[in-house]
Amino acid sequence: MSTSTLRRPHLNRRRLLLVGLGIGGAVAVGRWRYLTAPEHLNAKLSVQETHTRQKTGEITLVDIRTPREWAATGIAEGAHPIDMRRDDFVEALQGVVGENRSAPIALICARGVRSARMTIRLSEAGFNNIIDVPEGMLGSKAGPGWINSNLPVVR
Numbered sequence: 001m002s003t004s005t006l007r008r009p010h011l012n013r014r015r016l017l018l019v020g021l022g023i024g025g026a027v028a029v030g031r032w033r034y035l036t037a038p039e040h041l042n043a044k045l046s047v048q049e050t051h052t053r054q055k056t057g058e059i060t061l062v063d064i065r066t067p068r069e070w071a072a073t074g075i076a077e078g079a080h081p082i083d084m085r086r087d088d089f090v091e092a093l094q095g096v097v098g099e100n101r102s103a104p105i106a107l108i109c110a111r112g113v114r115s116a117r118m119t120i121r122l123s124e125a126g127f128n129n130i131i132d133v134p135e136g137m138l139g140s141k142a143g144p145g146w147i148n149s150n151l152p153v154v155r
Contacts, residue, residue, distance in 0.1 A: 074153030
């Protein structure tokens with residue numbers, strides 16, 4: 001046999017480096033997209049304004065975090081805890097606010113990323129008065145958050 005028929009696939013260092021950089025770049029972009037709140041056109045409220053409006057009955061506040069998060073930090077006083085991962089999330093939400101898809105509903109999560117995503121999802125599902133609380137319970141670039149603002153929580 002000649003040496004030309006025994007050739008193995010050849011990956012030199014440059015190709016390995018380019019493949020590694022490509023994979024690393026894809027992972028970095030994916031992580032950035034996962035951790036960054038998407039832009040949306042829905043209303044946004046500070047935690048202070050959310051608390052005030054929720055107390056007067058102007059809005060319904062829904063905490064979309066997980067039961068583990070609720071147990072760790074407590075839930076904003078007056079909020080309705082509905083885990084956003086539930087298959088029946090929309091039905092559970094309607095159980096709280098009724099069938100009126102124009103009812104003002106404020107969503108809060110830990111740091112505003114999930115609430116922004118859920119705001120978009122609910123708007124696509126026909127709700128037209130969804131409000132994002134981008135500070136979240138723990139704070140974000142939008143502000144200090146519910147807990148750090150010393151707003152009331154229940155455990």
